[in-house]
Amino acid sequence: MCKDTGYIIIPNENSQPTFKQCECLKKEIVKRQWNNSGINIETATQTFNTFKAWNDSSKVAKETAIEYFQNFKKIRKNKQNSIMLCGQVGSGKTHLSIALAINFMKKGYKVVYMPYRDVITKVKQNMTDEEYYKKTISKYQVAEILLIDDLYKGKINESDINIMFEIINYRYLNRLPIIVSSEFVMERMLNFDEGIGSRIYQMCKDYIIEIEGKENNYRLK
Ligand SMILES: Nc1ncnc2c1ncn2[C@@H]1O[C@H](COP(=O)(O)OP(=O)(O)OP(=O)(O)O)[C@@H](O)[C@H]1O
Ligand SMILES: [Mg+2]
Ligand SMILES: [Zn+2]
Known part of the structure; x- marks a missing residue:
């Protein structure tokens, strides 16, 4: 064209x-x-194929992620159109999130990657630059699919919460899907900030992957 x-x-x-x-x-x-962000989507090794179902929880995680991908077209416009991978460090949350992104992008969807900690740090450093702030926030608000990697990583204060609320609430109201990875399990996320947590819960509730227990850390295998 x-x-x-x-x-x-x-x-x-x-x-x-x-x-x-x-x-x-x-x-x-x-x-x-x-x-x-340091990820080459064409050569990335974090695919479904390379993700081994090596124990019960990795098996469930992989199956749930694939199921989400397969159902996506059907559920895309629903309130529950998102997926959350949470819990244990090193359990493959980012790996499966990127596998999803690769597959979505192959289908022509535009997936925007948001490495939570880097983005929040940079936005806060540029808080006085209103144009930068608006431009950055809106990039994550309107993305066709948004991958938030490692949500709530690090120390969190009031302004982190405000920034995340602006992004999540916009996507919640406009039914725009998110793929979230976080060390926080759902219950902790709700206790932590109910405004954001309950919105994420509602969006992701059909596809919540919770992995708990050190034995699930692939890095220590
Ligand atoms: N089931 C698996 N099969 C193959 N590789 C895996 C599996 N699970 C994890 N890995 C690999 O282990 C490493 C850690 O995984 P990943 O970074 O996805 O974990 P994470 O849950 O996102 O951890 P963190 O909470 O630290 O961000 C990566 O190199 C990933 O490719
Ligand atoms: Mg990760
Ligand atoms: Zn063109």
């Missing part, structure tokens, strides 16, 4: 034509953002 220019020309009767980003350029931009 764009003849490989990235832009589609929209003619205007009486004035200059306007330009709109082509779908192919939008996809390219999303890919570039992944690269900037």
